Structure formats: C-alpha cells, structure tokens
Amino acid sequence: MSQAILNxxxxxxxxxxxxxxxxxxRIYLDQAPANAQLxxxxxxxxxxxxxxxxxMIMHQIDFDFEMFFDNTGSQTIHTGAANLxxxxxxxxxxxxxxxxxxxxxxxGVPSRSDDAWSMTERYRATAFDT
Amino acid sequence: xxxxxxxIGNDGNFSMSIGGTTQGVFKVRSFAATLARPVAELTSFxxxxxxxxxxxxxxxxxxxxxxxxxxxGSTNSAYWIFSDQSYSSTAANDKRPQVTLTLYDGxxxxxAKLVADCVFSQFAFxxxxxxxxxxxxxxxxxxGTAPVVTWLV
Numbered sequence: 001m002s003q004a005i006l007n008x009x010x011x012x013x014x015x016x017x018x019x020x021x022x023x024x025x026r027i028y029l030d031q032a033p034a035n036a037q038l039x040x041x042x043x044x045x046x047x048x049x050x051x052x053x054x055x056m057i058m059h060q061i062d063f064d065f066e067m068f069f070d071n072t073g074s075q076t077i078h079t080g081a082a083n084l085x086x087x088x089x090x091x092x093x094x095x096x097x098x099x100x101x102x103x104x105x106x107x108g109v110p111s112r113s114d115d116a117w118s119m120t121e122r123y124r125a126t127a128f129d130t
Numbered sequence: 131x132x133x134x135x136x137x138i139g140n141d142g143n144f145s146m147s148i149g150g151t152t153q154g155v156f157k158v159r160s161f162a163a164t165l166a167r168p169v170a171e172l173t174s175f176x177x178x179x180x181x182x183x184x185x186x187x188x189x190x191x192x193x194x195x196x197x198x199x200x201x202x203g204s205t206n207s208a209y210w211i212f213s214d215q216s217y218s219s220t221a222a223n224d225k226r227p228q229v230t231l232t233l234y235d236g237x238x239x240x241x242a243k244l245v246a247d248c249v250f251s252q253f254a255f256x257x258x259x260x261x262x263x264x265x266x267x268x269x270x271x272x273x274g275t276a277p278v279v280t281w282l283v
Contacts, residue, residue, distance in 0.1 A: 053159045053196065054144040058262065098198075105260050124260060128157075128196075 001048035001061055005100050005127060008092040009043070009063075016087035022080055023067075038070040038116055039080065059097075061125045062105070069117045077110050077117045084121055097127040133283070135234075137242065143232040144193070148210055149224040155208045156195040156265065163191030163231050163244060165277065187276040189246050191231075193267040215249045217273070229269055234283065242281050247273035 006029070013019055013027050019041070026032070026040035043065045051058040065084055069077045088102035103126075108119035144158040168185035210225045218224045226247055234242040249272040257263040271277055 051159065052140065053157045054142065055154075055157050058196065060262070103260050126262060128198075 001045055002059065002094075002097070002127070002129075004095050004097065005059070005061065005092075005125065006045070008094040008100060009125075012087055012092050013041070013043070016083065018083040019080075019087055022083060032068075038068050039077075040068050041080070041084075042066045042068075057129050059125075059127045059129065061127075063102075063123045063125060065121045065123065067108075067119055067121075071112070071116060077119050081108060081119060081121050088123060092125075094127060096129055098130050100125045100127040135283070137234050141234045143230075143235045145230045145232075147228045147230075148226070149221045153227070154198070156193075156197045156267075158193050158195045159264075160194045161191060161231055163189055165189050165244065165279065188271050189244065189248075189277040190268070190270040193269065195265050195267055196262065197265055210250070211253060215272075226272060227269075236283075239282050242283055244277055244279050246271050246277035247275070 010027075010029070014025075019027065023039055023041045024037075026036055028036075028040065028042045030042070030044045032040050032042050043063055045061050046064050047062040049060045051060070067077060067080045067084075069080065085104060088104075091099040091101040094100045102123045104121060105124045106120075106122035108121045110117050110119045139160070144161060146153050166188050168188075170183045170185060172181045172183055173179075174181065210227065213225050215225045215227065217226050227250060228245065229248045230243060230245045232241060232243040234240070246269075248269040250267050250269050252266075252268040254266040254268075255263070256265070
C-alpha cells in the first residue's frame with residue numbers, strides 16, 4: 001500500500017490536539033510496545049484494494065483503530081472514538097493522490113478486560129492516484 | 131503477418147475530446163462497444179440460398195467511469211453532460227464528443243483502436259456512502275460518418 005497515505009494519516013492523527021491530549025504520543029502503527037502506558041491508540045491497515053482504470057488507480061484501504069483505556073481513567077473510551085471521528089472528518093492531503101477521504105464503516109463496541117477497556121473503530125479510506 | 135502479442139485489458143486506453151480539446155472530467159474503468167452493421171434481407175425467387183447485404187457501420191456501447199471535479203474551478207465547463215451535444219462546424223462550439231476506444235496502444239502506428247464522433251445518450255450515476263461514486267455512460271455513433279477502426283497489428 002501507499003507509504004504516502006500512511007504518512008499523511010500519521011501526520012493527521014498527531015496534528016489533532018484532541019487525540020494527542022488524550023493519547024499523548026502513544027499512537028502506534030500496527031503494534032504498541034510492551035508495557036506501554038494507557039490510554040493508547042493502535043492503527044493498522046487491514047486491506048488495500050486497488051482498482052485500475054485507464055489513466056489512474058483507485059485505492060480503497062480499510063483501517064482498524066484499536067484504542068485501549070485504563071479502567072481507572074477518567075476519560076471514557078467513547079471520547080477517544082469521537083475524537084478520532086473528528087480527526088478523520090475532513091480529507092487528508094496526500095502527495096501523489098487527489099486526497100484520502102475516510103468514512104467509518106463500523107463503530108466499535110467497548111470490551112472490558114481485567115486491566116483495560118478496548119474498542120476497535122473501522123474506517124475506509126479512498127484515494128485516487130494522480 | 132504473424133501475431134506475437136495477444137491483448138489484455140491493461141493494453142487498452144480511453145480518451146475523449148470535445149471540439150478538439152481533450153476532456154479529463156471522467157476516468158474510465160472499463161468500456162464495452164459493439165461495432166455493427168444492419169443486415170438487409172434481399173432473398174428473392176430463384177435464389178437457392180439467402181441473399182443479404184450489410185448496411186452502414188454503427189457503433190454503440192457503455193463506459194463505466196468515475197467522474198471528477200476541479201475544486202478550484204469556477205466555470206461549468208462540463209456543460210456537455212446536460213447539453214444536446216449538438217454539432218457545430220466551429221470547433222469551439224462543437225459539443226459532440228469524439229470517443230477513442232483503444233484496445234492496444236503502441237504509441238505509434240501499431241495500435242488497435244476505434245474512433246467515433248458520438249453522442250452520450252445516458253449518464254447513470256451511482257454513489258454509495260461507504261463506497262465510490264461511479265457512472266455508466268451510454269454512447270452512440272452520431273456524426274453521419276462511420277467509426278474509424280485501426281487495426282495495424
């Protein structure tokens with residue numbers, strides 16, 4: 001998949017103050033480090049579908065955003081999801097593409113374990129290379 | 131001539147111009163075109179087999195496309211979508227699209243393509259919130275002259 005889209009997504013996530021206020025710098029691609037402090041956000045691309053056309057290619061990329069919150073934290077996990085939705089509510093500017101536009105395809109359901117809450121939000125990004 | 135290359139979709143291309151100006155308002159994912167002549171039945175008494183003649187060459191088909199916009203644009207330059215696409219001998223006023231359907235683009239003379247002055251008789255738009263926005267465009271030969279078929283392989 002396109003590195004430019006991943007870079008643009010990382011830039012957008014870290015440029016969204018409501019997310020960095022909640023997660024700090026604990027926004028990770030694919031996997032969080034061991035013993036990382038909560039809350040944290042892990043995002044990963046699960047599928048990249050390319051549709052060739054005469055003159056360009058359409059990319060549709062599915063992303064999972066998995067967030068973890070401490071049971072004792074004051075911030076509810078829903079706030080993290082709302083902040084993520086706000087961060088992705090406008091298209092990303094991506095070099096080599098017209099834009100990358102995100103739409104939420106599945107809202108997460110909070111799941112409680114013995115030491116954390118977790119929830120996975122799913123988004124689909126669409127971009128046309130130019 | 132011996133054939134050394136068999137065609138696949140990726141060998142093809144699509145382009146469209148209006149009044150001699152190339153149009154990029156949509157990109158085509160696939161096309162289907164039918165090149166046809168009507169068959170006139172001329173069989174008469176005395177014939178021992180059917181007698182038929184072919185009529186004028188015609189082309190019609192469908193484009194599966196994705197439309198685009200210029201977000202910085204301020205003019206409605208895609209007027210041909212809703213216009214009558216009428217012909218004018220003045221190129222700047224000619225709203226009739228010239229369609230080039232390429233099956234093999236050798237970027238030279240070794241092309242396999244079909245060029246026709248057409249009208250777009252139908253635009254069927256489809257859009258899904260969690261998917262893409264596509265359009266099916268129907269075209270038909272319209273100029274009173276036959277489509278030009280090049281097949282120099």
